[in-house]
Amino acid sequence: NAGVTQTPKFQVLKTGQSMTLQCAQDMNHEYMSWYRQDPGMGLRLIHYSVGAGITDQGEVPNGYNVSRSTTEDFPLRLLSAAPSQTSVYFCASSRGYEAFFGQGTRLTVV
């Protein structure tokens, strides 16, 4: 039982490049979400999903897209990376009670 798995763990992008951060969970959780963590800011919600085919925006959605075609997977797409998107990204899943987090992806945009 792997829990929440994020890939990659580290990534360096050039400004303007695109990429997808992968998130998968094997707990059959309905709810999945993406957060970013910046120094001194705690974690802030980017996008979330309440089930396959249903997504919505969180507090800081600009520059990111998501989709949820299956219960297990919730990828986060950066369309055109900017230095302001340098951050640590966490994916989480839950059934509406206790949330479980992946190990994070450290992204640097140069």
Place this chain on the structure above:
Amino acid sequence: GIQVEQSPPDLILQEGANSTLRCNFSDSVNNLQWFHQNPWGQLINLFYIPSGTKQNGRLSATTVATERYSLLYISSSQTTDSGVYFCAVEPFRGSQGNLIFGKGTKLSVKP
């Protein structure tokens, strides 16, 4: 939206000391969790505690939902307790499964 405030922002302890971390929130919540972020960045679930008191070894937590605060107690601290402790809440009027985080308490335990 709901505000989540944690105090103190920084805490330095000698090994073996006890401490209390506080989380205040400005509106009703469905869910409250405490996390420990270790020096490698991993978020570790400590407690799911929307109300009441729970204990797990040297750690315990109490949430008084009617007064909108939660406390995390660490007894006989060890160097491995170092890291950042986050409180996160799911607002009563928000979407299920989504958490609003405080800015954390950074704990350093010295040997």
